[in-house]
Amino acid sequence: MKNKLFYLFLLVSFISFSQVKERDLIVGKIKSDSLDVENITVFNVSSNIGAVTDIDGKFSIKMREKDTLVIQGLAYLSAKYIVQITDLDKEVLEIYLQTKINELNEVMVSPYTLTGVLEVDTNKIKTYGFTSSMEDLKKLKANDIRNTRIRNTAMPTILAQTPVNFLAIFGFIGKGIKELVGNKKEKTSAIHKAFNKKRFKDVASKPFGEHMKEQFSNHFFISQLKIKNEDIPNFLAFSETSVSELVEFLKPENHLKLIEYLIFKAEAFKKQ
Structure with missing residues (x-):
C-alpha cells in the first residue's frame, strides 16, 4: 500500500513539474514575400509578454510548449501561432505572415459593344x-x-x-x-x-477599447505608455473619443497621430 502511495506521489509531482516548466528564450523571425517586416508585434498571450521585430524581422521572446503567440502588423493579417515542442529546439523559429488585400467596392461597367465593322x-x-x-x-x-x-x-x-x-x-x-x-x-x-x-x-459597431486592442498589444501599453496591466481597461475608457475622430485615427496614414494621441492621454491619465 505504501509503495502505491509513493508511486502516486511521484506521478503527481511529475505532472505538477511539467505544468510549471520554465519558459525558454526563443529567437524567431517573421518572414513575408514582399513587405517590410520591421516593428511587427509578437505577443505571448499565455504569459502576457510581447516583443517587437527589428529591421530583419527578428525577435526574441520566452515561450514553452502550447503557448499562443499573436502576431500583428499594420500591413499584415493578424495571425495566431501555437508553440510546438519541436519549435523549442529550433535555432530560429520562422513564422510567415500574409499581407492585407484592400478590396475595392464593386463597380458595374457597361462597355459599348462594337462589331469591328x-x-x-x-x-x-x-x-x-x-x-x-x-x-x-x-x-x-x-x-x-x-x-x-x-x-x-x-x-x-x-x-x-x-x-x-x-x-x-x-x-x-x-x-x-x-x-x-x-x-x-x-x-x-x-x-x-x-x-x-x-x-x-x-x-461605430465596436467600442474604442476593442479597436485599440486590435491595433496594439498589452506590451505597447505597458512598456511604451507606462500603463499598468490592471489599469489598461480604465485607460482605454479614459481615452475614448468620438466615432468621427476614431475613423480618422484608424486610417493607415494616421497611425502616428493615433500613437501621439495615446501618449498625450497616457500622461493625463497618470496625473489623475
Whole structure:
C-alpha cells in the first residue's frame, strides 16, 4: 500500500513539474514575400509578454510548449501561432505572415459593344445637334456654305474667310467635356460617400477599447505608455473619443497621430 502511495506521489509531482516548466528564450523571425517586416508585434498571450521585430524581422521572446503567440502588423493579417515542442529546439523559429488585400467596392461597367465593322459601328454612334444625312450634305453648294459662315473681324482676312464655324465647334466640344467631367465627379463623389458611410458604420459597431486592442498589444501599453496591466481597461475608457475622430485615427496614414494621441492621454491619465 505504501509503495502505491509513493508511486502516486511521484506521478503527481511529475505532472505538477511539467505544468510549471520554465519558459525558454526563443529567437524567431517573421518572414513575408514582399513587405517590410520591421516593428511587427509578437505577443505571448499565455504569459502576457510581447516583443517587437527589428529591421530583419527578428525577435526574441520566452515561450514553452502550447503557448499562443499573436502576431500583428499594420500591413499584415493578424495571425495566431501555437508553440510546438519541436519549435523549442529550433535555432530560429520562422513564422510567415500574409499581407492585407484592400478590396475595392464593386463597380458595374457597361462597355459599348462594337462589331469591328466600321460601317455598322458608325451607325450605332449617337450624335447630337446635327441631324442632316450625308446625302443632304452632298446637295449643298459652295456658296451655300459660305453664306452661312460667321464673320470674325478680329481675325486676319484670310482666316476670317474660312467656312468653318469655330465657335460652334469648340462650344459643342467644351459642353461635352464639361458634361463628361461633371458626371465623373458626381459618380466619384457618390462612391466616396458610400465608402465613408460604410467605414463609419463598421467603426461605430465596436467600442474604442476593442479597436485599440486590435491595433496594439498589452506590451505597447505597458512598456511604451507606462500603463499598468490592471489599469489598461480604465485607460482605454479614459481615452475614448468620438466615432468621427476614431475613423480618422484608424486610417493607415494616421497611425502616428493615433500613437501621439495615446501618449498625450497616457500622461493625463497618470496625473489623475
